[in-house]
Amino acid sequence: MSARAADETLPWSRLEWSALDETARARALTRPVQVVAAATREAVAAVLADVRGRGDQALRELTLRFDRVELDAFEVAPAEFSAAEAAVAPALRQAMVEAAQRIEAFHRAGMSAGYAVETAPGVVCERMIRPVPRVGLYVPAGSAPLPSTALMLCIPATLAGCPQVVLCTPPRSDGTADPAVLVAARLAGVHRVFKLGGAQAIAAMAFGSESVPGVDKIFGPGNSYVDEAKRQVAQSGAAAIDMPAGPSEVLVIADAGADAAFVAADLLSQAEHGPDSQVLLLSDSAALVDRVEQQLHAQLAALPRADIARRALSASRLVRVDSLADAFAISNAYAPEHLILALREPRAWLDRVEAAGSVFLGDWTPEALGDYCSGTNHVLPTSGAARAWSGVSVASFQNSVSVQAASREGILAIGGCAVTMARAEGLDAHANAVALRLEAADA
Helix, strand or coil: CCCCCCCCCCCCCEHHHCCCCCCCCHHHHCHHHHHHHHHHHHHHHHHHHHHHHHCCHHHHHHHHHHHCCCCCCEECCHHHHHHHHHHHHHHHHHHHHHHHHHHHHHHHHHHCCEEEEEEEEEEEEEEEEECCCEEEEEEECCCCCCCCCCHHHHHHHHCCCEEEEEECCCCCCCCCCCCCHHHHHHHCCCCCCCEEHHHHHHHHHCCCCCCCCCCCECCCCHHHHHHHHHHHHHHHHHCCCCCCCCCCCEEEEEEECCCCHHHHHHHHCCCCCCCCCEEEEEEHHHHHHHHHHHHHHHHHHCCHHHHHEEEECCCEEEECCCHHHHHHHHHHHCCCCEEEEECHHHHHHHHHHCCCCEEEECCCCHHHHHHHHHCCCCCCCCCCHHHHCCCHHHHHHHEEEEEEEEEEHHHHHHHHHHHHHHHCCCCCHHHHHHHHHHHHHCC
């Protein structure tokens, strides 16, 4: 059912799609986190209950247990912000400034505006846009700090005008937050940062504690525990969430003309995120798949995070398909977080994309550009959620409120419609609320 290379040490699977039955195809597209979901759910539920019940004391114990650091205070003090500014290399700070400018330009261009329309004579309907009052941002820093994520979350929150913004990021072994994350947060206008990571950080923002203010909506990616914590607090009604945004994933659709070195580099760029990441290659060219395998071997050997990438590759697939049309059908069923079209005419295929968090067109558009500085947001739906969810935008930090106003002329114009529909539904009180006004307006 699968065609593997002679070297049995290959961490990934090589598959011939047409040779797989439906069960094998479903197994090939299963994410790693879906296999361990039950154990994760139980562990996360225990953490949430502990923080909800014991507040700061639970947070201290959990931070010592998971991050191996004992903290007296969770919130980053002004002196630590100042030290972070001094610790970040000027070249990195300048890169973050440039990235922030492009991220802001992209998000500002897509901001929605309120509107009003007269739907009938004397009837005006409006939509008002208001910021979510209290938002919490989660910036991972498990195996690698992610100041880019701070920019991706803080910039749209600031553009939306949210009155209260707090950010949680895991502490380092010395009890400080990553300096680059702090500098990125400040660049984007966010000044309240708490040194908390994992499911306990999500719990702190959802329920509040003596030190951490509770929020209305939580944003940000994370590992499977963070993702599950977000799901559980949303289900409990404690806080809304942006989307399911768990372990990273990429799917590459490549034709025979694709650059194998580029494709392998894109696959490894996601595999190095964490052992529960997943990468997929779909190609109608067996020769291209062969070349990508060779490049994966060569490039993997030189990666500092090779051990992490190798573990992620154990749940990854190189798939030969009969046609590019088949590749797009598989991709739409999988609904990847990142979709790279390494095709000779990528834009011509763009209409075939039905579900993906973010799409990267052609050989010169690596997914890493979107991670850092092209301007689009890298906080995207994972685990198939791209079928129904979109990536973070300014609108994610806003609520839309509808407003309507009817004059005497307006109630006379449309009241009869409401009465007829209410009576058809058997809701006489609804009908009466309109009918009384019609009688008064007629008098």
